Every structure is written in structure tokens, then in C-alpha cells.
Amino acid sequence: MALPRLAIATTEIELPISKRVVTIRQYRASEEKALLMVNQKNQNAVTSAMMNLIAACCGDSISKDDLSKLSMVDTLYLYTKLNIISVGAEKTIGVTCQNEEGGKDKDGNVVACKHEVKMKVDLSVIEVSNDGKFDPDVSLGEDTKVSLRLPTMLEMAGIDASKQEDAAYMFDSIISLLSKCTTQMVINGDFISTKDTNVQEIFNWYMDLSHENLQKLVGWYEQIPYLYKTIKWKCSTCGHQNELVIKDITSFFH
Numbered sequence: 001m002a003l004p005r006l007a008i009a010t011t012e013i014e015l016p017i018s019k020r021v022v023t024i025r026q027y028r029a030s031e032e033k034a035l036l037m038v039n040q041k042n043q044n045a046v047t048s049a050m051m052n053l054i055a056a057c058c059g060d061s062i063s064k065d066d067l068s069k070l071s072m073v074d075t076l077y078l079y080t081k082l083n084i085i086s087v088g089a090e091k092t093i094g095v096t097c098q099n100e101e102g103g104k105d106k107d108g109n110v111v112a113c114k115h116e117v118k119m120k121v122d123l124s125v126i127e128v129s130n131d132g133k134f135d136p137d138v139s140l141g142e143d144t145k146v147s148l149r150l151p152t153m154l155e156m157a158g159i160d161a162s163k164q165e166d167a168a169y170m171f172d173s174i175i176s177l178l179s180k181c182t183t184q185m186v187i188n189g190d191f192i193s194t195k196d197t198n199v200q201e202i203f204n205w206y207m208d209l210s211h212e213n214l215q216k217l218v219g220w221y222e223q224i225p226y227l228y229k230t231i232k233w234k235c236s237t238c239g240h241q242n243e244l245v246i247k248d249i250t251s252f253f254h
């Protein structure tokens with residue numbers, strides 16, 4: 001006889017950017033195991049496992065196609081909520097006191113405190129920068145502007161984080177990403193639909209911009225909404241009031 005399957009909790013959440021309401025269920029033990037087996041050093045494998053898990057736990061409340069089009073912020077928010085309903089909102093992490101002058105070495109010289117503690121973090125409150133608001137338009141001079149959508153999870157995962165120090169690689173990757181995210185262009189007053197323009201053409205057009213205009217574009221990328229968690233604690237050794245902003249929300253679930 002097949003054993004009856006136990007019911008599992010579900011909840012409704014509203015995504016911070018798209019405002020879409022999605023129903024998620026807790027993940028099951030087998031799904032948690034699949035997540036644990038992913039090599040954390042392989043960025044693409046981690047993203048793909050995350051997307052598969054979200055798709056499975058959202059069921060019919062969002063299509064796979066719509067899910068892949070969500071902004072990275074919405075996807076990470078969904079993933080955070082999924083972890084909260086499945087394994088709880090509380091996580092224990094190790095933090096280090098940031099007081100640069102909180103300690104003394106054996107000769108009496110002032111040194112950084114660096115006192116380490118383990119602390120509990122409540123992830124039920126996660127914030128979105130600028131309340132999730134962003135301006136899609138970038139003006140590139142009179143009668144010329146471009147409109148952009150937020151990058152998706154898969155698009156962001158396409159940028160190899162381990163090459164962050166490689167300025168030329170990052171430059172190309174960001175311009176390439178912004179080319180994909182361009183939804184509308186007005187050039188010298190003429191409206192140009194990006195549906196009829198290929199990404200390479202847009203990339204080339206961006207590479208042809210002046211330094212000043214390119215900086216405006218990069219400035220847009222730098223202000224896109226992100227999720228963050230602020231952690232505050234008073235150091236028990238030096239008394240310093242620490243405040244740490246963690247932007248890599250997925251690091252809580254590794």
C-alpha cells in the first residue's frame with residue numbers, strides 16, 4: 001500500500017518589485033537534500049538549483065516562463081521566503097567586531113578589536129533598497145534616452161563573480177547585461193523599438209557613447225534595488241556598537 005503523503009504548509013507572498021502575489025509551499029526533505037548537494041563554488045549550478053527549487057515550490061501560482069523573467073530582487077525575495085517557511089526565519093552566523101581601535105597588542109599598541117561572536121539573525125524582516133523604487137529611464141542628452149528593466153537572476157548569474165577584479169571583463173559584462181535589459185530607446189527624438197534591434201547592436205551603440213554618457217548608464221546599474229539585512233550588535237569586549245549590512249542574502253542559506 002502506498003503511504004499517504006503528508007500535507008505541507010503553504011503561504012502567499014507579495015513580491016517587492018513586480019508586486020505579484022505568489023503561493024509557495026515548504027520544500028520537502030528530498031528537495032532540501034538536492035540543494036545541499038550543489039557545489040557552492042559553481043555559480044551556475046547554485047542558480048540553477050535555486051531556480052528549480054523555486055519553480056517546484058511555486059507550483060501553478062507562476063509559470064516557469066514568468067518565473068525566469070522576474071527581476072533578481074524578486075527571485076531572491078522568493079527564495080528567502082521559501083527558506084523561511086521551510087527551515088525557519090532564524091539563522092546563526094559568525095560576526096566580527098569592526099572597531100579598528102578596540103584592542104591592544106602585548107606592547108600596548110592600539111589594534112583592531114576583531115572579537116568574534118555567533119549571533120542569531122531573524123530573516124523575517126528583509127529590506128529592499130529605496131523601497132524597491134527605481135527609475136527605468138536614463139537620459140543621454142537632449143532627445144536621447146534609454147529605458148531599462150531590472151536584470152533577472154539568470155542574467156546576473158551570467159556575470160562570473162570570481163572575475164570581479166578583472167576590470168575589462170566586468171566592463172564588458174555590465175554593458176552586455178544592460179544591452180539585454182534595454183526595453184526602449186529614443187535616439188535624437190526617434191523612438192526605436194528594441195524588439196527589432198538585436199542585443200549586439202545595442203551593445204555596439206553603448207560602446208560608442210562618450211565617457212560621460214556611459215557613466216550615466218553605469219550609474220543606473222549601480223542604483224538598482226537590492227535586498228539587504230542590517231545586523232546590529234554591541235561588542236562584549238570593547239563595547240563598540242556594530243552595524244553590518246549584508247547584501248548577499250543567499251549567504252544565509254549556504
Ligand SMILES: [Zn+2]
Nearest residue numbers: 097113235238
Ligand atoms: Zn569589539
